[in-house]
Structures are given as structure tokens and as C-alpha cells.
Amino acid sequence: MPNRTPNIPIINVEAQHQKLRAEILQALEDVFDSRAYIQGPYVQAFETAFASQHGVTHAAGCSNGTTALSLALEAAGVGPGDEVITTSYTFIATAESILHLGAIPVFVDIEPGTYNIDPRLIRQAITPRTKAIVPVHLYGTPCSMDSLQEIAEQNDLEIVEDCAQAHLAKFKEQAVGSFGRAGSFSFYPGKNLGACGDAGMVVSNDDETIWRVKKLLDHGRETKYLHDIVGYNRRMDGMQAAILSVKLRYLEDWTARRREIAAFYDARLKPAGFQVIEPPENTEPVYHLYVVQVANRDETAAALSENGIGFGIHYPTPLHVQPSMQTLGYKTGSFPVTESSADRVISLPMCGELAEESIDRVCQVFTSIAQP
Ligand SMILES: *Cc1c(COP(=O)(O)O)cnc(C)c1O
Numbered sequence: 158m159p160n161r162t163p164n165i166p167i168i169n170v171e172a173q174h175q176k177l178r179a180e181i182l183q184a185l186e187d188v189f190d191s192r193a194y195i196q197g198p199y200v201q202a203f204e205t206a207f208a209s210q211h212g213v214t215h216a217a218g219c220s221n222g223t224t225a226l227s228l229a230l231e232a233a234g235v236g237p238g239d240e241v242i243t244t245s246y247t248f249i250a251t252a253e254s255i256l257h258l259g260a261i262p263v264f265v266d267i268e269p270g271t272y273n274i275d276p277r278l279i280r281q282a283i284t285p286r287t288k289a290i291v292p293v294h295l296y297g298t299p300c301s302m303d304s305l306q307e308i309a310e311q312n313d314l315e316i317v318e319d320c321a322q323a324h325l326a327k328f329k330e331q332a333v334g335s336f337g338r339a340g341s342f343s344f345y346p347g348k349n350l351g352a353c354g355d356a357g358m359v360v361s362n363d364d365e366t367i368w369r370v371k372k373l374l375d376h377g378r379e380t381k382y383l384h385d386i387v388g389y390n391r392r393m394d395g396m397q398a399a400i401l402s403v404k405l406r407y408l409e410d411w412t413a414r415r416r417e418i419a420a421f422y423d424a425r426l427k428p429a430g431f432q433v434i435e436p437p438e439n440t441e442p443v444y445h446l447y448v449v450q451v452a453n454r455d456e457t458a459a460a461l462s463e464n465g466i467g468f469g470i471h472y473p474t475p476l477h478v479q480p481s482m483q484t485l486g487y488k489t490g491s492f493p494v495t496e497s498s499a500d501r502v503i504s505l506p507m508c509g510e511l512a513e514e515s516i517d518r519v520c521q522v523f524t525s526i527a528q529p
Contacts, residue, residue, distance in 0.1 A: 165506050165515045167467035168347050172510040173411075177403060181353075184399035193395045196375070203398040204358070206405055207342075210325065211332040213360045215367035218393030219374045222321040222343020225357035226254035228391065229339035230289065232359075232369035233315040235260050239288035243319075244274045245477040245487070246495040247293045250343075251319050252476050255291070262485065263287070264477050266492040270435030272296060272448070275494070276304035280312075289315040294323035294333050296471070297349065297415075297443035298436045302328045302336040309337065317341070320360075322445035324349045325412050329439045334360040339370070344401055349415070349445050350408050352397040411509035415444040418511050422447055425520040430529040432501075446471055447507040452528040454503055460526040466519055469504040503527075 174181070188199055200218045208216035219225050235241060237259030243251055245264040252262040265278040272295045279290065290309055292300040300318075309316045316337025320326070324342060326333045334340025344356040359370045372378060377388030419442075423433050432450040436442040448471065451457045461468045475495045477487035489496065505519055 163462070163467035164465040165467060165511075165519060167469050167504065167506050168508040169510045170346055170351065170508075173508070177407070180403050181400055184403050185396055188395045188399045191395070195394050196392050197395055199395040199402070200393045200398040203393075203402045203405070206402060207358060208360060210405065210408070211334055211360055213332070213335045213340075214362050215360065215364065217359045217367050217370045217374065218398060219357045219359060219370075220391040220393060221355040222341060222345060222348075222357040223250040223254055224374070224389070224391040225341035225343065225359050226251065226291070226317070226319055226321075227257050228370045228373050228389075229317045229341045229359045229361075229366075230254060230260070230291070231258055231373060232366045233289060233317050233338040235288050235315070235317075238286065240284060240286045241289045241291055242274075242279055242282050242287060242314075243291040244293055244295075244495065245475040245492055246272060246472070246498060247295060247319070247476065248321070248472065249476060249479065249481075250321070251291060251293055252482060260288070262476070262482075264485075264487065264492065266494045267498065269494050269498075270432070271298050271300070271437055272434065272498060273298060273300040274305075276301060276308065279305075279308050283312055283314075287312070287314060289317055290337075291317050291319055293319040293321075294326055296434060296448055297323045297326050297445035298434055299323065299326045299328040299333050299440040299442065301437045302331075302333075306336060321345075321348065323443055325408060326443040327441040328437075330441075335362055338363060339366050344397070349412065349443055350401065350404055353400050354394075354397055356393050356397040356401065358393075407509075412443050414509045415507060416442070418507060418516060419444040419447055421513070421516050422449075422505065422520065425524070429524055431527070432529065444507055446504040448502050448504050449523075449527075450498070450501040450529070451503055452501065453526070454501065457503060457523065457527040460522055461519075464518075464522045466522055467506055470502065471504050473499055475499050
């Protein structure tokens with residue numbers, strides 16, 4: 158019988174919340190009493206703190222990571238009929254955000270060790286209708302942003318980064334989100350920085366871009382009842398912002414711990430011949446997930462379950478073969494690295510609260526059954 162509640166869960170939000178319980182409840186009480194429930198001072202305070210930690214001048218809180226990417230793309234000028242180059246090896250939201258603007262996601266394959274967009278394949282995907290590139294810093298591993306910036310500059314393309322899994326990740330000492338027109342973040346509860354509900358953020362160093370994002374997410378307002386563009390309601394709420402402000406103070410420490418845990422896993426699994434994540438040179442990855450490839454995934458998953466160890470598969474079905482994406486016209490075989498990764502990856506427990514003896518136990522069970 159599979160264990161329903163693993164004693165080593167893949168992520169442990171409960172343990173994190175236990176430690177922060179008093180601080181978070183106090184913050185919620187403050188918002189409750191202030192009545193600043195939607196946008197307002199708590200959202201502004203969080204935007205300022207988050208922007209400063211990421212070395213950008215502006216941030217706009219919004220309703221979730223999917224709307225964040227969509228708002229960032231719309232503010233960057235992406236619209237109906239535009240092509241946007243990204244990968245199929247990501248969470249579905251990346252492509253949904255593009256499609257909701259009437260634009261077309263154009264997929265290219267990933268690099269084998271980083272799982273990120275392969276810059277060498279981008280040029281051949283560019284057409285006269287290409288408007289933007291959306292690099293996804295998957296699993297918290299930064300893309301090689303200098304190659305992407307070079308391609309974008311030469312072809313007059315926008316870069317909008319999907320940083321949903323990469324809070325505080327750096328490429329050449331610069332935080333992700335700041336390499337192009339804008340970057341989007343998610344604060345879904347299981348992300349490296351998670352709300353107790355949905356929330357997201359757009360960051361940018363460009364005044365005009367953030368101004369457009371802020372206007373779009375709040376009904377296209379010029380003043381309270383004058384609306385000069387058709388916008389949305391995609392605002393962030395005060396309670397989530399207050400919770401996130403508390404948690405943001407711990408993010409550096411949690412991130413450092415994630416790196417330690419990854420190093421610990423790497424030291425055990427690499428010598429045994431397993432393909433682990435290989436971040437590019439000059440990057441500081443943040444290990445949203447610890448992903449390793451196995452030849453016998455079903456067997457490995459069953460053994461982990463039997464031993465009370467949580468795991469995940471991120472992601473078993475690439476976007477180009479998803480039923481909802483069939484109108485894009487791709488088929489199985491289009492992206493070999495993406496497809497073989499999707500067949501072989503498994504994510505092991507990873508979070509700031511994971512104890513050393515738990516990692517040991519995971520490695521023991523994993524290496525006793527998994528084949529590289
Ligand atoms: C989580 C995620 C999103 C979407 O974020 P939500 O807050 O869940 O809407 C987008 N892109 C990637 C890569 C993600 O992992």
C-alpha cells in the first residue's frame with residue numbers, strides 16, 4: 158500500500174509555518190485591523206522589499222504567477238498574432254500566459270544538463286512575427302542570460318523572464334528578472350517564497366513597463382473612475398502581501414539551505430552515475446526542485462512511496478503534446494531532449510526544513526533501487 162502521508166514529504170510548508178506562526182498571525186491581525194485588504198500599504202511594502210532584494214527598481218504585486226507573466230508580456234507589447242519563443246519543458250502556465258494574449262508560443266528544445274532553453278536553437282525559430290523570448294529558469298537554475306540577451310538584441314526581440322521557480326537566483330551576480338523588459342514571479346504556496354493563497358509579482362527596471370502593468374492589473378485606471386485602457390482585476394491582496402513580507406526576511410537563509418541540500422544530494426548521486434542538474438557557469442541556482450534522472454522511474458517511485466518518501470515528476474507531459482496545445486501543430490518527436498527528460502526525471506524531497514538524516518535516508522532508498 159502506498160504511504161498516503163510520507164514521513165519525508167517533498168516539501169514541508171507545515172514545518173515552515175510552525176516556526177513563523179506567531180509572526181504571520183500578528184501580520185494578518187494588522188491587515189485585518191487596517192482594512193487595507195486589496196493593494197494598499199502592505200502590498201507596497203512587499204513590492205519595495207522584494208524589488209530591493211532582487212536588485213530592480215520596480216515591482217508590481219498581482220494575483221498569481223500566471224497573470225504576472227501575462228501582464229509582463231502585454232506591457233512589453235506582445236499581442237495577437239505575435240510569436241513568443243519559449244520551451245515546452247515547463248509548467249503549462251508559461252504557454253497559457255502567451256496564448257491568453259492571442260500570441261503564439263513557439264517551442265524550442267532544452268539543453269540536456271540545465272533543462273533550460275537551448276540558446277543554440279533559438280535563431281532558427283525566429284521569424285518576422287517573433288516578438289519576444291520567454292526564458293524559464295526551471296527548477297531555479299538560471300538560463301545563460303548573456304547568450305539570450307545577445308540574440309534578443311541582434312533580432313530586436315523583447316525578453317520577459319519566467320522566474321516562478323527562481324526567487325533570488327543569480328546569473329553573473331545579477332538576480333533573475335532584471336535581464337530583459339520584465340520578469341514574473343509566482344508565490345504559489347509551494348514555491349521558494351510562498352503565500353497562503355495565490356499571489357504573483359512583475360519586476361522591471363523600466364518605469365513605463367511597470368506603470369503599464371500596474372494600470373492593466375487594476376482595470377486600466379487613469380483615476381478612480383476613468384479608465385483609458387481595458388484592464389483586468391489581477392490585484393494582490395493585503396493579507397498575502399503581509400505574509401510574504403514576513404517570509405521574505407527568511408528567504409536568503411532558506412535559499413542557502415536549499416543549496417546545501419542540493420550539494421549533499423549531488424555528492425551522493427553524481428558519483429553513482431546519476432544525471433543531476435548542471436547549472437551553467439557563473440550562476441547561483443536556488444533549487445526550487447531537486448531533479449535527477451532515472452531509467453526505471455516507476456520502480457523507483459514505488460520504492461520511495463513504500464518507504465514514506467515524497468517525490469514528484471516535474472513534468473511528465475511536455476506542453477507540445479498536451480491536449481490543450483494540439484492546435485499548435487507539434488507532435489511527439491519534435492523535441493528529443495525535452496521528451497527524454499520528461500520520461501526520466503524524478504524530484505526528490507527539497508525544502509529549507511529538510512534534515513541531514515532525512516537526506517541520507519532518501520539517498521539510501523533511492524540508490525538501492527534507481528538506475529542511472
Ligand atoms: C508556478 C509556475 C507558474 C505559475 O504561477 P501561479 O502562481 O501558479 O499562477 C508559471 N511558470 C512556472 C515555470 C511555474 O512553475
